Amino acid sequence: MAECRTLIIVDAMCGEGHSMAPKVVRAAAIALCVFGGLLVVRTVVSYAYYEEVLDDAFGQFGAGRRLLESHAPGARSTAVIRSMVFGGLAVLCAILVLRGSRWAAALGVALCALTLVTTLVTLRHRPAGILTIFIVLQQLVAATVIVLLIARPARSFFRAART
Numbered sequence: 001m002a003e004c005r006t007l008i009i010v011d012a013m014c015g016e017g018h019s020m021a022p023k024v025v026r027a028a029a030i031a032l033c034v035f036g037g038l039l040v041v042r043t044v045v046s047y048a049y050y051e052e053v054l055d056d057a058f059g060q061f062g063a064g065r066r067l068l069e070s071h072a073p074g075a076r077s078t079a080v081i082r083s084m085v086f087g088g089l090a091v092l093c094a095i096l097v098l099r100g101s102r103w104a105a106a107l108g109v110a111l112c113a114l115t116l117v118t119t120l121v122t123l124r125h126r127p128a129g130i131l132t133i134f135i136v137l138q139q140l141v142a143a144t145v146i147v148l149l150i151a152r153p154a155r156s157f158f159r160a161a162r163t
């Protein structure tokens with residue numbers, strides 16, 4: 001039953017006749033959608049916990065925090081817009097990956113790899129509890145996407161699609 005629902009989602013994402021993508025590519029597409037959603041949700045949660053995030057990041061360095069707040073008043077809005085753009089890119093990559101787009105697969109891997117690096121730096125600052133949960137979830141999904149998109153069946157599918 002779950003396989004049937006997954007195929008319905010995949011068909012809705014890429015249209016009729018494109019469900020010939022191997023399971024690993026369909027799983028990667030779904031994981032990319034989850035990844036995009038987590039980007040947006042994590043940013044919204046960060047926005048809600050903004051004071052705690054700044055306390056975690058700057059700790060005893062109050063001068064750095066004051067400098068950030070005075071020189072980057074739109075930092076929160078920029079973060080939300082950036083997460084919406086990257087989340088949208090991840091969903092777009094998911095749709096195009098199902099259609100065999102090699103550049104979309106490469107972009108999806110790059111987005112996930114960039115997220116893995118940046119979230120490792122973020123974890124170093126020991127963010128607030130709920131943010132840590134979102135960051136770890138995001139890392140797990142990003143690593144899953146990378147593994148799925150570089151798997152042999154996925155590479156064969158993209159090679160055969162020639163896009």
